[in-house]
Amino acid sequence: MDVFHYLALGFSVALTPLNLGLVLAGCFIGTLIGSLPGIGPINGVAILLPLAYSVGLPPESALILLAGVYYGAEYGGRISSILLNVPGDAGAIMTTLDGYPMAKRGEGGRALALSAVSSFFGSMGALLLMVIFAPLLSKLAIQFGPSEYVWLMIFAFTCLATMVGKRPIKTIVGVVIGLLLATVGIDSGTGILRFTMGIPNLFDGVDFLVVVIGMFAISEVLILLESWARNDLKLTPVGKSFVSFADLMAVKWVIFRSTISGFLIGVLPGTGASIASAVAYGTEKRFAEGKEEHFGQGDIRGLAAPEAANNASAAGSMVPMLTLGIPGSGTTAILLGALLMFNITPGPLLFEQQPNIAWGLIASMFIGNIALLVMNLPLIGLFVRLLSIKQSYLVPVIVMLTFVGIYSIHGDTFDLFFMIVLGVFAFILRKLGFSLAPVILGLVLGKVLEENLRRALSISGGDWFILFDGAITYVLAIATVLAIVLPKVMKLRKK
Amino acid sequence: MLYDRIFAGAFLVLSGLIAWTAYHFNVPFQYEPLGPKAFPLILSGIAALCCVWLFIKPSQNTWHPTKEVWVKILSGLGIMVLYAALFEKAGFIISTTLVGTIFSWLFGEKLLKAFLYALVLSPISYFLLADLMQLNVPVGILFGE
Numbered sequence: 001m002d003v004f005h006y007l008a009l010g011f012s013v014a015l016t017p018l019n020l021g022l023v024l025a026g027c028f029i030g031t032l033i034g035s036l037p038g039i040g041p042i043n044g045v046a047i048l049l050p051l052a053y054s055v056g057l058p059p060e061s062a063l064i065l066l067a068g069v070y071y072g073a074e075y076g077g078r079i080s081s082i083l084l085n086v087p088g089d090a091g092a093i094m095t096t097l098d099g100y101p102m103a104k105r106g107e108g109g110r111a112l113a114l115s116a117v118s119s120f121f122g123s124m125g126a127l128l129l130m131v132i133f134a135p136l137l138s139k140l141a142i143q144f145g146p147s148e149y150v151w152l153m154i155f156a157f158t159c160l161a162t163m164v165g166k167r168p169i170k171t172i173v174g175v176v177i178g179l180l181l182a183t184v185g186i187d188s189g190t191g192i193l194r195f196t197m198g199i200p201n202l203f204d205g206v207d208f209l210v211v212v213i214g215m216f217a218i219s220e221v222l223i224l225l226e227s228w229a230r231n232d233l234k235l236t237p238v239g240k241s242f243v244s245f246a247d248l249m250a251v252k253w254v255i256f257r258s259t260i261s262g263f264l265i266g267v268l269p270g271t272g273a274s275i276a277s278a279v280a281y282g283t284e285k286r287f288a289e290g291k292e293e294h295f296g297q298g299d300i301r302g303l304a305a306p307e308a309a310n311n312a313s314a315a316g317s318m319v320p321m322l323t324l325g326i327p328g329s330g331t332t333a334i335l336l337g338a339l340l341m342f343n344i345t346p347g348p349l350l351f352e353q354q355p356n357i358a359w360g361l362i363a364s365m366f367i368g369n370i371a372l373l374v375m376n377l378p379l380i381g382l383f384v385r386l387l388s389i390k391q392s393y394l395v396p397v398i399v400m401l402t403f404v405g406i407y408s409i410h411g412d413t414f415d416l417f418f419m420i421v422l423g424v425f426a427f428i429l430r431k432l433g434f435s436l437a438p439v440i441l442g443l444v445l446g447k448v449l450e451e452n453l454r455r456a457l458s459i460s461g462g463d464w465f466i467l468f469d470g471a472i473t474y475v476l477a478i479a480t481v482l483a484i485v486l487p488k489v490m491k492l493r494k495k
Numbered sequence: 496m497l498y499d500r501i502f503a504g505a506f507l508v509l510s511g512l513i514a515w516t517a518y519h520f521n522v523p524f525q526y527e528p529l530g531p532k533a534f535p536l537i538l539s540g541i542a543a544l545c546c547v548w549l550f551i552k553p554s555q556n557t558w559h560p561t562k563e564v565w566v567k568i569l570s571g572l573g574i575m576v577l578y579a580a581l582f583e584k585a586g587f588i589i590s591t592t593l594v595g596t597i598f599s600w601l602f603g604e605k606l607l608k609a610f611l612y613a614l615v616l617s618p619i620s621y622f623l624l625a626d627l628m629q630l631n632v633p634v635g636i637l638f639g640e
Binding site: 051054055056166167169170172173176179180183187189190192194195218221222224225226228390391392393395396397399400403404407408411413416417419420423424427428431432433449450453454457458461462 | 498499502506513516517520521522523524525526527528529530531533534535538539541542545546548549552554557558560564567568571572575576578579580582583587591594595598599600601602603604609612613616617620624628629630631632633
């Protein structure tokens with residue numbers, strides 16, 4: 001079998017001492033970042049990206065590290081949700097609903113252990129699905145031409161607009177801002193300069209890292225400054241930590257269903273962990289109706305469902321990123337940008353031409369999940385203690401790392417100032433209710449979208465009907481229309 | 496005045512500027528039908544439409560910063576600008592000690608304790624980042640050259 005051959009190759013990459021160390025480090029840092037309130041996976045990956053780049057890690061190693069941070073953070077997010085009632089990241093909001101009541105009852109240890117196991121099964125299940133479906137999807141994607149890619153990206157943006165945030169219009173504005181940022185610099189087709197305003201630093205385009213760090217890390221520091229108040233968060237005592245067989249049996253189907261729905265939602269471009277966990281929670285609540293349910297009061301099913309789903313969606317969102325080059329979430333958009341910086345273009349050919357990267361990453365995720373289970377069961381006390389790190393110690397470190405990370409790329413102070421400008425801009429956007437993920441998605445996909453659009457029209461000699469040529473374009477066009485119509489219909493039905 | 500309207504107005508002007516700039520790109524030769532102008536023009540068109548929509552149907556203001564919040568945000572911003580200005584010239588250790596102290600203080604630490612924390616943090620980080628991870632970290636006037 002092909003798959004086993006490739007998996008073996010993947011493990012041979014992932015088990016080299018450097019990569020093994022990076023998986024463990026990534027998972028540890030990820031859990032830590034996820035558990036600290038306010039700093040989610042997207043910030044963690046953003047802060048570490050320039051460091052990983054400047055240190056000169058090989059691309060597969062950098063990807064393994066950053067991916068470890070990503071899914072590690074999905075584990076860590078639950079710790080503060082359960083113990084503090086403060087979600088560590090957006091994907092862990094649903095976990096507070098039943099996790100915190102359990103902790104208040106003195107069952108914090110039981111909640112932490114059960115959610116760790118749910119996370120583990122969610123991730124592992126999604127990884128198996130990934131091993132099966134990613135190669136299939138990449139085989140299908142080989143037939144994609146420029147028109148199909150244009151549609152795929154429009155589909156991704158549409159999903160993002162209709163499913164994320166309250167105002168679709170603001171998501172579209174965000175995407176357009178990202179796409180416009182991507183047009184800055186030398187045009188690859190004709191060599192003319194676009195929107196550089198005569199600044200030499202912009203001739204190569206806006207630096208992806210500067211945008212990511214500025215928009216996420218710097219604006220996050222400003223938000224932390226604003227929201228900081230002198231209140232000491234009270235940790236609920238953890239209690240005895242254990243996983244009982246009876247608990248596991250009670251939630252086995254919950255985990256199974258949530259893993260599958262989480263994976264599928266993760267695969268859908270633009271939708272990520274927060275939607276996956278909300279859908280899983282809602283589904284399980286409906287399933288349990290009538291039968292002894294205490295959702296919202298510390299029901300273990302309400303704890304297992306969102307945790308299995310948000311971890312499954314993290315793995316799921318890697319699938320379109322690796323096979324199509326279309327990220328499934330904001331964080332995978334950053335991972336995609338990281339790969340592009342290493343001159344690796346993810347897409348259908350990645351699995352065949354650079355199997356060490358694609359399969360090395362998948363294998364490392366198997367290892368990482370086992371490591372995370374170990375870290376999150378016996379070592380949970382350590383992370384709980386780290387939760388009480390004061391922000392007065394944390395923020396200086398964040399600011400320092402962002403500055404060092406950005407400066408070390410080109411050794412130019414211009415980037416630092418540009419980063420701050422972007423940070424302020426992002427802060428304003430966030431305060432006005434815009435989400436930043438669409439901007440990053442637009443930035444990452446901007447060049448690809450323009451190139452494919454121009455290529456498609458070159459093929460047709462300027463005839464726009466090339467966008468409706470072939471069965472796949474129709475399928476994608478219909479999917480796009482459905483992505484606009486379906487959420488509206490569902491809303492009407494709810495009423 | 497609703498923030499959304501201000502934003503929509505400003506972005507509308509910007510998209511007009513973008514369209515004008517893109518329209519006047521000097522393209523000496525071009526082998527494809529679309530060229531470098533079309534994509535920015537399409538985008539600025541979409542942006543303009545969105546802005547008009549947002550102007551007509553703005554959201555309510557949800558952000559009501561107090562004076563105290565403004566002071567905090569602006570001082571944080573000022574310190575970051577200062578950090579950027581000092582980073583290369585004064586070097587990592589000095590600028591990080593200074594900026595770290597102020598940030599730690601802004602987040603509620605006592606000034607002396609904040610200073611001691613930053614004083615320990617910056618040389619250790621310098622060693623970790625510059626020597627161990629071999630990153631390009633500026634030494635600055637005091638220690639180098």
